[in-house]
Amino acid sequence: MKIKIALLGLGNIGTGVYKVLAHCGQKLEETQGLRIEMARVLVRDTAKARAVDIPAGLLTDRIEDILIDDSIGLVVECMGGIEPARTWLLAALRAGKSVVTANKMVIATCWEELDAAARASGAGLYYEASVAGGIPVIGTFNRSLQANTISEVMGIVNGTTNAILTDMSEVGLSFERALQHAQKKGYAEPDPTLDISGKDAAFKLSILASLAFGQRVRVEDVFVEGIERITQEDVAYGKTFGLTLKLLAIGRVESGRLQVRVHPAFLPSSHPLSSVRGPFNAIYLTGDALGQAMLYGRGAGDLPTASAIVSDIVMAAQHAGRHEHPAFLAGDVSDALPLEQNWQAAYYIHLRASDTPGALSQISGVLGKHGISLATVTQTARGSCTAPIIVITHPARELDIRRARQELACLDVVHDIVNIIRVEGGDGV
Amino acid sequence: MKIKIALLGLGNIGTGVYKVLAHCGQKLEETQGLRIEMARVLVRDTAKARAVDIPAGLLTDRIEDILIDDSIGLVVECMGGIEPARTWLLAALRAGKSVVTANKMVIATCWEELDAAARASGAGLYYEASVAGGIPVIGTFNRSLQANTISEVMGIVNGTTNAILTDMSEVGLSFERALQHAQKKGYAEPDPTLDISGKDAAFKLSILASLAFGQRVRVEDVFVEGIERITQEDVAYGKTFGLTLKLLAIGRVESGRLQVRVHPAFLPSSHPLSSVRGPFNAIYLTGDALGQAMLYGRGAGDLPTASAIVSDIVMAAQHAGRHEHPAFLAGDVSDALPLEQNWQAAYYIHLRASDTPGALSQISGVLGKHGISLATVTQTARGSCTAPIIVITHPARELDIRRARQELACLDVVHDIVNIIRVEGGDGV
Numbered sequence: 001m002k003i004k005i006a007l008l009g010l011g012n013i014g015t016g017v018y019k020v021l022a023h024c025g026q027k028l029e030e031t032q033g034l035r036i037e038m039a040r041v042l043v044r045d046t047a048k049a050r051a052v053d054i055p056a057g058l059l060t061d062r063i064e065d066i067l068i069d070d071s072i073g074l075v076v077e078c079m080g081g082i083e084p085a086r087t088w089l090l091a092a093l094r095a096g097k098s099v100v101t102a103n104k105m106v107i108a109t110c111w112e113e114l115d116a117a118a119r120a121s122g123a124g125l126y127y128e129a130s131v132a133g134g135i136p137v138i139g140t141f142n143r144s145l146q147a148n149t150i151s152e153v154m155g156i157v158n159g160t161t162n163a164i165l166t167d168m169s170e171v172g173l174s175f176e177r178a179l180q181h182a183q184k185k186g187y188a189e190p191d192p193t194l195d196i197s198g199k200d201a202a203f204k205l206s207i208l209a210s211l212a213f214g215q216r217v218r219v220e221d222v223f224v225e226g227i228e229r230i231t232q233e234d235v236a237y238g239k240t241f242g243l244t245l246k247l248l249a250i251g252r253v254e255s256g257r258l259q260v261r262v263h264p265a266f267l268p269s270s271h272p273l274s275s276v277r278g279p280f281n282a283i284y285l286t287g288d289a290l291g292q293a294m295l296y297g298r299g300a301g302d303l304p305t306a307s308a309i310v311s312d313i314v315m316a317a318q319h320a321g322r323h324e325h326p327a328f329l330a331g332d333v334s335d336a337l338p339l340e341q342n343w344q345a346a347y348y349i350h351l352r353a354s355d356t357p358g359a360l361s362q363i364s365g366v367l368g369k370h371g372i373s374l375a376t377v378t379q380t381a382r383g384s385c386t387a388p389i390i391v392i393t394h395p396a397r398e399l400d401i402r403r404a405r406q407e408l409a410c411l412d413v414v415h416d417i418v419n420i421i422r423v424e425g426g427d428g429v
Numbered sequence: 430m431k432i433k434i435a436l437l438g439l440g441n442i443g444t445g446v447y448k449v450l451a452h453c454g455q456k457l458e459e460t461q462g463l464r465i466e467m468a469r470v471l472v473r474d475t476a477k478a479r480a481v482d483i484p485a486g487l488l489t490d491r492i493e494d495i496l497i498d499d500s501i502g503l504v505v506e507c508m509g510g511i512e513p514a515r516t517w518l519l520a521a522l523r524a525g526k527s528v529v530t531a532n533k534m535v536i537a538t539c540w541e542e543l544d545a546a547a548r549a550s551g552a553g554l555y556y557e558a559s560v561a562g563g564i565p566v567i568g569t570f571n572r573s574l575q576a577n578t579i580s581e582v583m584g585i586v587n588g589t590t591n592a593i594l595t596d597m598s599e600v601g602l603s604f605e606r607a608l609q610h611a612q613k614k615g616y617a618e619p620d621p622t623l624d625i626s627g628k629d630a631a632f633k634l635s636i637l638a639s640l641a642f643g644q645r646v647r648v649e650d651v652f653v654e655g656i657e658r659i660t661q662e663d664v665a666y667g668k669t670f671g672l673t674l675k676l677l678a679i680g681r682v683e684s685g686r687l688q689v690r691v692h693p694a695f696l697p698s699s700h701p702l703s704s705v706r707g708p709f710n711a712i713y714l715t716g717d718a719l720g721q722a723m724l725y726g727r728g729a730g731d732l733p734t735a736s737a738i739v740s741d742i743v744m745a746a747q748h749a750g751r752h753e754h755p756a757f758l759a760g761d762v763s764d765a766l767p768l769e770q771n772w773q774a775a776y777y778i779h780l781r782a783s784d785t786p787g788a789l790s791q792i793s794g795v796l797g798k799h800g801i802s803l804a805t806v807t808q809t810a811r812g813s814c815t816a817p818i819i820v821i822t823h824p825a826r827e828l829d830i831r832r833a834r835q836e837l838a839c840l841d842v843v844h845d846i847v848n849i850i851r852v853e854g855g856d857g858v
Contacts, residue, residue: 020718024576031643031756032575128573134719136573143572144557144565146461147453147739214460272725275704289449289736290563290726296701297722307718310576324747327460 001033003317006040006066008088009079010050013102013129014041016302017076017309018052024310034317040066063088067095074316076309077101086110093117093125098323100312102129102305108206108219115329124323126312131204132157132281134304135297136311141211142324148287150212153251154424157204159279159299160195161227161247163187165264166277168235169244175230187279187300197226198262201249209251209260212285215328215336217251223261223341230264234350234419237390238266241376243348244274248424257340265422266348273425343398346375346423348390351408352416355387359413363389366411370404372396386415392423430462432746435469435495437517438508439479442531442558443470445731446505446738447481453739463746469495492517496524503745505738506530515539522546522554527752529741531558531734537635537648544758553752555741560633561586561710563733564726565740570640571753577716579641582680583853586633588708588728589624590656590676592616594693595706597664598673604659616708616729626655627691630678638680638689641714644757644765646680652690652770659693663779663848666819667695670805672777673703677853686769694851695777702854772827775804775852777819780837781845784816788842792818795840799833801825815844821852 007014021036028034038058046059063084066072075092077099079085085106089099094117101107107114107127118125128138132155156162160182167178179196182188194200202222209217227247235245243266251260267274272294276282281299286292298304316323328336349367353359364374378390393401401420408414436443450465457463467487475488492513495501504521506528508514514535518528523546530536536543536556547554557567561584585591589611596607608625611617623629631651638646656676664674672695680689696703701723705711710728715721727733745752757765782788793803807819822830830849837843 020576024578024718027578028575033756135722136569139568139573140565143744144568144740145736146457146743147449147736149453149456270704270706272704275699275701277699287736289453289732289739291730291733293564293724293726295722295724298720301720303718304720307574307576307716310718311573314575315572318753327462 001317002035002037003074003313004037004039004072005074005076005313006042006069006072007038008042008066008075008077010041010043011078012302013305014078015051016306017078018054020303020306020310028314032314032318034314036313036317039069039072042066063091067091072097073320074098074100074313076313077103078309079103080105082106082109089114090117093123094121096121096123098124098126098316100126100309100316102309103127104130104200104203104207108203111210111216112329115325118323119325122321122323124316124319125325126316127207128312129305129308131207132283132295133297133299133301134307135281135283135295135299136308137208137283137295138211139311140295145287145290148289150285150287151253152286153208153212153283154273154285155205155208155249155283156246156273156276156281157208157249157283157299158195158201158247159281160188160192162276162281163279164196165227165230165235165245165247168230168232169239170277172232172236174232175227196228198224198247201247201262205249205251205260205262208249208283210328211326212251213253213258213337215258217258217260221260221339223263225263227264229419230421231419234348234421237350238348238421241392242269243267243423244269245421246273246276248273250424253337254344256337258337259340259343261343263422265345265424267425271425341398343422344395346395346426347372347393347401348421348423349393350418350420351389351391351414352386352418353389354413354415355385356413360389362411362413363391363408366407367391367393367404370400372400372404388418430746431464431466432503432742433466433468433501434503434505434742435471435501436467437471437492437495437504437506439470439472440507441731442734443507444480445735446507447483449732449735449739457743461743461747463743465742465746468498468501471495492520496520501526502749503527503529503742505742506532507738508532509534511535511538518543519546522552523550525550525552527553527555527745527749529555529738529745531738532556533559533632533636537632540639540645541758544754547752548754551750551752553745553748554754555745556636557741558734558737560636561712561724562726562728562730563736564710564712564724564728565737566637566712566724567640568740569724574716574719577718579714579716580682581715582637582641582712583702583714584634584637584678584712585675585702585705585710586637586678586712586728587624587630587676588710589617589621591705591710592708593625594656594659594664594674594676597659597661598668599706601661601665603661604656625657627653627676630676630691634678634680634689634691637678637712639757640755641680642682642687642766643755644687646687646689650689650768652692654692656693658848659850660848663777663850666779667777667850670821671698672696672852673698674850675702675705677702679853682766683773685766687766688769688772690772692851694774694853696854700854770827772851773824775824775855776801776822776830777850777852778822779847779849780818780820780843781815781847782818783842783844784814785842789818791840791842792820792837795836796820796822796833799829801829801833817847
């Protein structure tokens with residue numbers, strides 16, 4: 001079997017794909033009986049110096065060269081962003097060319113029209129690399145968990161924030177220093193907003209939750225909170241309680257309703273996600289037959305991402321003429337779960353309060369009034385006029401916490417509400 | 430699409446498959462467009478009371494009823510053991526029926542003839558459930574890592590021993606008490622020999638390593654050491670060094686040679702496999718493109734195993750007429766790596782020695798003579814005439830350790846060599 005492909009984009013990921021294909025081509029012929037021929041590489045500037053040695057005839061700056069070439073059966077998109085990726089992928093799919101993409105944004109936001117174009121022409125649409133880089137999480141949902149109804153997906157899907165939080169926890173760096181360190185090591189972009197705001201994770205969760213729960217979950221359905229307000233102090237306090245701070249992307253079914261969100265949260269150190277350090281990613285899931293499972297690995301980087309892309313190319317080639325498409329994209333799923341935002345979690349509440357005997361009772365009074373019961377309370381630094389108080393609550397509703405927060409802020413004895421952070425995974429893992 | 434299947438065996442796993450199929454049948458029709466019809470269930474005694482309600486007409490005690498029924502396209506084997514499984518599976522494959530099996534023994538030992546029968550008739554042979562229960566590790570190797578050359582696979586693939594070691598480490602139980610506890614909880618068989626000897630893990634490693642390295646690795650190629658001689662004392666000493674004891678199944682390529690083995694080993698507590706507790710399983714691997722990755726989940730149990738079996742049934746149905754077969758089984762792989770047994774690891778050496786000033790220098794002298802250098806030495810309990818000495822070495826060769834051990838045993842100052850245990854994963858994970 002032979003397939004001619006075109007590569008769109010020759011940045012970090014595109015170059016990785018080119019390298020990995022050159023490296024593993026012979027192996028793929030031997031083990032898969034598949035010969036992948038690189039026919040065209042689309043770049044913005046064909047004259048620019050490249051990190052890889054590419055025959056000059058392959059380079060082009062005209063998408064038409066690829067779209068009108070009927071011998072090209074598959075297009076690998078490594079450009080990122082929505083346009084022109086969307087327009088070009090639609091054109092490729094309409095021309096019957098299968099698409100393999102690493103682009104979380106274009107899948108998360110334009111999935112329906114891309115899928116419809118693919119179904120109409122009989123082409124395939126593959127996007128394993130769009131979530132968690134090299135970790136085969138999409139393939140696992142599509143091809144290994146069919147017997148399961150998934151009740152929860154909990155992922156660390158952004159390596160930048162995980163590297164920052166790991167440095168804050170293990171090296172004791174401040175948020176700012178940890179961010180600088182991540183930029184220096186190449187884990188964070190010069191403008192890290194998309195990562196630290198949680199938005200990057202929300203794009204990935206949109207794709208992941210759609211596949212996990214078999215219904216379309218849109219980016220705008222995802223409640224998002226980033227790690228901008230996390231302090232070194234909070235990370236350190238959490239550690240004293242045996243808790244590790246992570247930015248989590250969560251989809252969870254509770255009482256027949258689906259909740260999807262990205263937020264920083266503490267996890268018990270014994271939770272499998274707690275040991276996911278540095279730029280690594282992991283997806284922890286619960287299925288009714290499988291029970292708990294986790295997939296762990298590198299969520300970014302040129303070669304890990306290329307590993308996922310090549311597996312998609314092989315899959316696309318082997319399924320030529322009979323590509324599969326998620327059932328939930330074909331039309332409205334009649335039994336889709338209603339979405340809800342009424343999160344339940346334990347909470348870590350970090351306050352500065354007057355170091356007076358009555359302060360604690362006023363604070364617990366406000367929490368109690370909103371139905372929030374306390375698991376532990378720690379008050380330190382007696383002697384100065386302000387004492388840090390750390391409260392860990394039993395599971396409480398987000399709305400109750402918000403109301404209690406407003407009331408706590410009005411108490412004279414409360415000088416400052418430093419941070420309120422969710423505590424997840426406390427179900428005795 | 431519709432497929433009629435037969436189930437061989439209605440023990441724990443077979444009953445799980447029956448239950449899961451009954452439960453997820455409608456979902457599979459909706460999401461996969463696949464209707465799975467249970468046509469026959471082979472049992473030893475059709476009159477026996479069952480945990481599930483099965484129409485009487487489905488039960489049979491004659492394999493012929495299944496083999497001669499041309500409407501049955503697939504056979505799910507949940508009997509275990511080599512015979513009669515081997516004979517019946519060969520007959521089914523020769524009759525053109527695909528086979529899905531949870532049987533590690535029959536795959537590990539009869540793989541070639543089963544695969545040859547499948548190829549000859551065009552049937553499929555699927556065995557996701559044979560290794561690590563519900564964890565989709567076979568699918569991952571076959572369908573997600575094609576671009577990678579794997580340099581190492583390191584697995585916790587036996588839940589019984591992992592539950593025992595977890596109890597020894599976390600609860601402080603002795604080996605005997607931990608084993609009793611595992612038996613009480615149903616994690617260990619009444620006769621636990623196959624598990625604690627490491628042989629069960631060796632069967633699984635044979636399959637896993639064959640797929641990972643693309644060449645046939647036989648059970649008899651695997652060096653096996655069990656956990657019978659592990660003491661609570663060793664587990665506790667290891668902990669003081671930040672080490673966690675696990676029974677590991679390892680395949681590793683070193684200098685162009687493949688080594689495969691099952692043995693107990695300490696891992697740094699920061700290693701992802703260290704946090705795999707109780708009956709859970711995990712497979713940690715290193716690929717040249719992907720880097721490090723880990724798959725984690727339930728390695729046994731009726732429903733997790735059924736989850737894997739159902740995914741195989743779906744795969745088999747969707748690939749009817751074009752099943753895939755591992756290239757390395759088709760004939761001799763010309764570039765198969767030579768196998769070697771010359772393991773390199775750091776070592777934990779636990780001795781009881783005379784509490785005299787010269788003892789330590791004699792001991793380190795023997796180790797040094799065999800090229801074994803010391804990373805740390807701890808001597809405690811000064812005052813009594815015998816002192817426990819714990820040595821952690823730098824990476825050393827197994828053969829050198831064996832020679833040094835013989836010589837240490839002859840030293841007058843050494844009263845007892847309590848245990849020598851490998852330390853893996855020290856490459857700065």
